[in-house]
Amino acid sequence: MTALNQWLPTLITFSPLLGIIILLFIPREKERVHRSIGILATLPPLVLSVWMYNSFNQKLVGFQMKQSFDWIRLFDDAKISYSMGVDGISMPLTLLTCVISTLAVIASLYIRRRTKQYYMLFLLLQTGMLGVFLSSTFFLFFIFFEITLVAAFFLIGIWGYLEKERAANLFLIYNGIGSAFMLIAMIGLFLSTKTWEYHDMQERLVMWLNLAEQPVLLWVIFICLFIAFAIKLPIFPFHSWMLRTHVEAPTPVVMVHSGILLKMGAYGLMRFGVGMFPDYMKEMTWILIALGLINIIYGAILAFVQKELKRVLAYSSVSHMGIILLGIASLNQIGLKGALFQAISHGLISALLFYIVGSLYERTKTTELAMLGGLARRMPILSGLLLVAGLALLGLPGLSGFISEFLAFLGLFQVQPIFAAVGTIGLILAAAYTLRAVLKTTFGPMRESFQGLRDIRLNESIPMLILVGLITLIGVYPKIVDDSIQLTLYQMVLRIGG
Amino acid sequence: MQQVTEIDWDILAPELIIMIACALLVILDLVLPSMISRRWIGLFSLVAVVTAGVWIVTQFGHSPVALLENTYRLTPVTLIWKLILLSGTFLVLLISLGEDQEEFAPNSGEYYYLLLAAVLGGMFMVSSADLITLYVGLELFSLSSYVLVGIRKRRGDSNEAAWKYVVLGGMSSAFILYGMSFLYGLSGSTNLANIQQYIVKAQGTYDWIIYLSFFLMIVGFGFKLASAPFHTWVPDVYQGAATPITSFLSVVSKSLAFALLFIMIGVFDGIDEGWESIFLPTLMIMAALSMIIGNTAALRQKNMKRLMAYSSIAQAGYILIPIATLNKLYFPSTFFYLFVYLFMTIGAFAVIMLVMRQEKNEDMKAFAGLHQRSPWLALAMTIFLISLAGIPLTAGFFGKMLIIMGALGMEHLWLIVIMVITTIVSYYYYFSIIRQMYFRKANTTRRIRTSWPIGIAISMSAIATIGFGVFPEWILNLVESLLFK
Numbered sequence: 001m002t003a004l005n006q007w008l009p010t011l012i013t014f015s016p017l018l019g020i021i022i023l024l025f026i027p028r029e030k031e032r033v034h035r036s037i038g039i040l041a042t043l044p045p046l047v048l049s050v051w052m053y054n055s056f057n058q059k060l061v062g063f064q065m066k067q068s069f070d071w072i073r074l075f076d077d078a079k080i081s082y083s084m085g086v087d088g089i090s091m092p093l094t095l096l097t098c099v100i101s102t103l104a105v106i107a108s109l110y111i112r113r114r115t116k117q118y119y120m121l122f123l124l125l126q127t128g129m130l131g132v133f134l135s136s137t138f139f140l141f142f143i144f145f146e147i148t149l150v151a152a153f154f155l156i157g158i159w160g161y162l163e164k165e166r167a168a169n170l171f172l173i174y175n176g177i178g179s180a181f182m183l184i185a186m187i188g189l190f191l192s193t194k195t196w197e198y199h200d201m202q203e204r205l206v207m208w209l210n211l212a213e214q215p216v217l218l219w220v221i222f223i224c225l226f227i228a229f230a231i232k233l234p235i236f237p238f239h240s241w242m243l244r245t246h247v248e249a250p251t252p253v254v255m256v257h258s259g260i261l262l263k264m265g266a267y268g269l270m271r272f273g274v275g276m277f278p279d280y281m282k283e284m285t286w287i288l289i290a291l292g293l294i295n296i297i298y299g300a301i302l303a304f305v306q307k308e309l310k311r312v313l314a315y316s317s318v319s320h321m322g323i324i325l326l327g328i329a330s331l332n333q334i335g336l337k338g339a340l341f342q343a344i345s346h347g348l349i350s351a352l353l354f355y356i357v358g359s360l361y362e363r364t365k366t367t368e369l370a371m372l373g374g375l376a377r378r379m380p381i382l383s384g385l386l387l388v389a390g391l392a393l394l395g396l397p398g399l400s401g402f403i404s405e406f407l408a409f410l411g412l413f414q415v416q417p418i419f420a421a422v423g424t425i426g427l428i429l430a431a432a433y434t435l436r437a438v439l440k441t442t443f444g445p446m447r448e449s450f451q452g453l454r455d456i457r458l459n460e461s462i463p464m465l466i467l468v469g470l471i472t473l474i475g476v477y478p479k480i481v482d483d484s485i486q487l488t489l490y491q492m493v494l495r496i497g498g
Numbered sequence: 499m500q501q502v503t504e505i506d507w508d509i510l511a512p513e514l515i516i517m518i519a520c521a522l523l524v525i526l527d528l529v530l531p532s533m534i535s536r537r538w539i540g541l542f543s544l545v546a547v548v549t550a551g552v553w554i555v556t557q558f559g560h561s562p563v564a565l566l567e568n569t570y571r572l573t574p575v576t577l578i579w580k581l582i583l584l585s586g587t588f589l590v591l592l593i594s595l596g597e598d599q600e601e602f603a604p605n606s607g608e609y610y611y612l613l614l615a616a617v618l619g620g621m622f623m624v625s626s627a628d629l630i631t632l633y634v635g636l637e638l639f640s641l642s643s644y645v646l647v648g649i650r651k652r653r654g655d656s657n658e659a660a661w662k663y664v665v666l667g668g669m670s671s672a673f674i675l676y677g678m679s680f681l682y683g684l685s686g687s688t689n690l691a692n693i694q695q696y697i698v699k700a701q702g703t704y705d706w707i708i709y710l711s712f713f714l715m716i717v718g719f720g721f722k723l724a725s726a727p728f729h730t731w732v733p734d735v736y737q738g739a740a741t742p743i744t745s746f747l748s749v750v751s752k753s754l755a756f757a758l759l760f761i762m763i764g765v766f767d768g769i770d771e772g773w774e775s776i777f778l779p780t781l782m783i784m785a786a787l788s789m790i791i792g793n794t795a796a797l798r799q800k801n802m803k804r805l806m807a808y809s810s811i812a813q814a815g816y817i818l819i820p821i822a823t824l825n826k827l828y829f830p831s832t833f834f835y836l837f838v839y840l841f842m843t844i845g846a847f848a849v850i851m852l853v854m855r856q857e858k859n860e861d862m863k864a865f866a867g868l869h870q871r872s873p874w875l876a877l878a879m880t881i882f883l884i885s886l887a888g889i890p891l892t893a894g895f896f897g898k899m900l901i902i903m904g905a906l907g908m909e910h911l912w913l914i915v916i917m918v919i920t921t922i923v924s925y926y927y928y929f930s931i932i933r934q935m936y937f938r939k940a941n942t943t944r945r946i947r948t949s950w951p952i953g954i955a956i957s958m959s960a961i962a963t964i965g966f967g968v969f970p971e972w973i974l975n976l977v978e979s980l981l982f983k
Contacts, residue, residue, distance in 0.1 A: 072974075073971050073974070074971075075978065142890065143890040143891060147890070147891070150884065153929070157937050158936060164937075165933060168937075169926070169929075172925055172926075173922065176925045187903050187906050191903065220908075
């Protein structure tokens with residue numbers, strides 16, 4: 001059993017590639033075949049990751065199911081090894097990736113052209129995302145990170161809406177800058193620690209950081225890392241690319257993008273920021289809190305004034321990422337747990353919301369708030385789901401949004417009560433903009449042209465219902481996520497000390 | 499004194515093979531009636547290049563030797579250089595074979611033996627341990643390439659390119675020669691090892707002569723490297739020359755210039771003062787300027803060959819970094835990058851050539867919707883472009899990573915930052931070709947015709963680009979085993 005478990009991270013990561021290989025041999029015109037293969041290809045990683053969740057030992061410190069062998073021998077003794085594994089932080093995010101990918105592939109029924117390429121690229125994107133969370137060396141992390149970048153570039157640029165090319169360009173350039181910073185940081189870290197493994201890096205950095213006179217290079221590395229993940233998350237001044245992506249990308253890609261790709265930024269901040277440079281993070285606390293508050297309030301206010309549904313959601317993502325940042329800034333176990341919960345919960349909620357908006361657009365052909373209204377009459381199920389998703393977004397107790405925001409703020413209250421209090425303004429604003437958007441869409445007078453609209457079909461609603469189920473499950477029974485992350489976060493907080 | 503008869507001819511065999519092939523082809527091309535197709539001349543030169551290359555591989559592990567009054571030497575480094583030159587020429591010959599009927603029709607015999615003459619000059623140059631052989635080799639290479647640039651005699655732009663290339667190339671050779679003359683004046687010897695010893699003695703008293711000689715030569719090298727600020731000829735010449743020759747200039751000529759730079763760096767090596775404060779900073783400034791100018795100017799290009807020309811200037815900047823910072827990785831990282839640069843550049847040029855020939859249009863728009871017409875060609879081009887842009891799992895990424903790995907440190911951080919930022923700038927134009935191929939609609943539905951030699955060249959390059967990206971240690975181990983045995 002253990003021998004097989006060791007292969008799990010590798011198998012999960014590369015199993016979507018099987019679908020790509022099969023798709024290669026399918027002629028271009030067979031759209032239905034592409035769809036079924038696309039959906040089927042996301043099932044093996046899902047099944048395997050559930051298996052991984054079951055066999056995950058919550059009492060083990062560090063990475064488990066680890067598998068590593070030598071890959072590239074560089075020079076002298078330096079080498080790059082291929083090494084995958086899973087720990088408490090990567091476990092839930094892997095599961096999230098598999099779930100959202102499967103649902104997004106089901107949601108891809110709105111994609112009607114070049115389906116062969118579409119599913120191939122989508123599966124490549126999934127491999128990249130899974131690899132990011134499951135690799136246990138920085139080098140692999142970087143490579144998978146770049147794979148997601150290239151795959152998402154094509155997905156946005158080919159199947160997006162009107163201004164897709166601009167969105168794809170902006171996505172590429174901003175994220176390219178982020179990876180450039182990450183590359184410098186990665187090589188700098190390698191040169192100063194002589195290893196790529198997260199664990200060894202941590203150990204050796206501790207020795208460096210304990211020195212009275214720390215090399216300036218370490219600060220440079222830390223700043224580079226911070227910028228790289230700040231762009232990905234995104235943190236306030238770097239967020240413009242993400243808005244455009246959310247508006248222009250096709251529905252399933254936005255589901256994956258806001259559901260998982262943005263969370264790679266949160267994961268990076270926790271893994272590399274808190275995990276490797278706890279002292280520097282501590283010195284940065286004020287900046288983190290300030291940026292977090294700006295994100296929350298700026299995002300919320302702008303979400304309130306938007307005239308278009310997707311932009312409301314995009315700005316609300318900015319606002320919710322601020323909560324992740326505040327959770328991380330607290331640097332205690334509750335806060336970090338809140339951040340991770342928020343990453344997962346917001347991943348599910350935003351995937352649900354963007355899916356609902358996507359299927360709405362398929363019917364109304366518009367997402368302008370002024371044009372919508374009164375849809376509850378013609379589409380009661382869709383409107384009901386939108387309301388549930390909205391309630392989850394604004395943090396209604398019993399749904400996952402509540403528990404994560406509660407934890408994040410609770411963590412911050414322990415260290416910075418005043419700023420935490422300021423941050424909770426965001427919650428009020430969240431209620432305001434969410435309800436405004438939901439009400440404008442579903443209530444009020446309906447336009448004549450919407451008379452003929454039909455409610456969603458069963459196959460469309462299944463992914464939505466699954467998402468609602470998961471959101472409720474985490475909201476009611478957070479222990480399913482909590483158990484696996486507990487020990488890893490505890491270890492992480494121990495390092496922070498003080 | 500060593501008699502000519504006592505020379506170990508084995509060692510010179512690769513050069514001799516090329517030389518004999520070249521001479522034979524000249525005579526045969528002259529004697530044979532013009533009705534006979536000249537295509538076999540191309541095939542014959544391909545065979546010659548492969549044989550020479552295989553011979554070089556058998557020489558791996560040979561102990562260093564000096565021949566012919568210490569003017570020719572065989573060391574592991576020279577073997578690596580020759581391998582790069584011959585691999586580049588091999589791919590160029592392959593893509594020329596697919597092109598020759600239309601492009602060089604009346605002169606195709608000439609074309610092939612000039613290419614062989616050029617590579618012969620290059621091989622002698624990298625092996626030389628003497629200023630005279632060095633310069634003769636360099637000129638044999640340069641003169642042949644001047645003619646090659648102008649080989650499409652009936653085309654105006656080709657003539658213009660050849661003219662520019664001759665005049666500026668001649669000037670650069672003159673600069674190099676003038677710089678060399680100071681070295682001879684100081685040391686009274688043309689032997690590089692002697693010169694190096696004399697320079698060490700002369701420093702302090704004759705510093706200005708050493709500096710003058712260095713800077714004069716750097717001007718010439720900068721021209722051959724296609725590095726800023728000596729890059730202005732590049733776009734025009736690249737545009738005017740036939741595409742296989744453009745790729746030859748971009749790959750073989752550039753590699754040769756780096757070999758020249760390496761040899762000269764070896765000569766100036768003994769200098770303590772001025773080394774850190776003057777020579778290396780000069781190279782760093784050249785590197786930085788090349789990266790900035792090449793990458794920003796490429797943004798505005800719509801003509802594919804001009805775009806690749808500016809990209810080639812930028813790439814020269816990246817490859818200059820290891821030499822300019824002279825870190826302990828400079829040998830492996832330069833060789834690695836030149837090797838992979840060879841495959842991705844010639845591959846990209848081959849695709850460009852095919853597309854341009856069919857569309858009769860050098861504009862980037864010719865690539866529109868390529869994925870519908872020729873999906874495999876589009877995929878190959880994407881691989882080459884993302885490798886040039888330095889995105890992981892391609893060899894180009896690993897090359898850049900090695901360069902950064904060698905040079906990263908607080909003292910050169912600015913250079914690395916420039917490299918990384920300009921790399922992001924380069925994403926924009928490399929991906930604009932990808933955008934054309936995948937995001938735009940095609941104007942026609944015609945497939946792009948490929949011939950077998952070009953097909954082989956493109957697939958070899960694509961496999962190498964991915965293969966060396968995933969298993970870079972194949973090259974690294976080769977270089978390491980040769981250099982540090």
